[in-house]
Amino acid sequence: MRISQTWAAVGAILAAASCHVACAAPDFPSHPVTIVVPYAPGGPTDTAGRILATGLQEETGGNFIVENAPGAGATLGSGKVARAKPDGYTILWGGTSTHAIAPHLRSNLPYDPFKSFESVAMVGSQPYLVMVRADSPFKTIADLIKAGKAKPGSLNYSSPGTGSAPHLATELFLHETGISARHIPYKGGAPAMMAVLSGDVDFYLDTPTLPKAQAAVGKARLLATSNPVRLKDLPDVPTLKESGYDKLDMKTWFGLFVPAGTPKNVVDWLNQKVNAVLHKPAVVKQLVAAGFKVEPMSVQVFDAYVHSEYTRWGKIIKDANVSIQ
Incomplete structure (x- = not known):
């Protein structure tokens, strides 16, 4: 009996693990999700954010809205998300500027690029x-x-x-x-x-x-x-x-981040849904028309990429002796 109970317990654990993403958050989202775009409305970056928000609405049935919060080189909106409740309902449309450049240039940055956020998903990039x-x-x-x-x-x-x-x-x-x-x-x-x-x-x-x-x-x-x-x-x-x-081989890239401490199952669920949206031909066509190359990634691959970009641009800034007065 004890052996049966042991295997039953193991089975329960494996079942829970196997549905980790699929069963991530059955009631998520139960109210509107805000994607904070730290840039002014109307530009290609804002356009891409709205394309993704619409795609997520269609994919999940939830309400995803875009809020523009420009200022201070995209760091004001980023700081706002960093201070938000870590529940998945406030998402940052971040990227090269917010996570690879600003941390090396701004001593009064209202967030830490890694301690303040969880990486969620890569969306796309643009060359120069x-x-x-x-x-x-x-x-x-x-x-x-x-x-x-x-x-x-x-x-x-x-x-x-x-x-x-x-x-x-x-x-x-x-x-x-x-x-x-x-x-x-x-x-x-x-x-x-x-x-x-x-x-x-x-x-x-x-x-x-x-x-x-x-x-x-x-x-x-x-x-x-x-x-x-x-x-x-x-x-x-x-x-x-x-x-x-x-x-x-240079590009500026964009992806989604949530406040540090957001439950992993919510992060995984969001990554899965973003990647599903990015595989839809209609969405890809819209993003390409806006000048973006679509680049879906897993949470782990995206997080590693963000760290590598932070290191790469930090060296460029140091070598070029760039500073903000």
């Missing part, structure tokens, strides 16, 4: 494009690099602000190509883009959405992409890898 104005003398990426090496410091470039992901991506570009250029920070992507188009700066690195739009109307020229292979919708734009710069 190197762009110049349409009438720029630089016809190719080789032209730009050659000019930078011929007259060190003669070039300048714009960014959405000091410490932004495009700023640091450009610093890595300069480091790997061996050229120097003066950084001109602006307050946001739109004015940084206009600085290139008006001729106030020589070049700009940004994710595809805005550069593609300007190139499509003949106002900008796209010299290269940081994607390891040519983009399907930009087949004539070469990769930086083609020019011999293997280390310039």
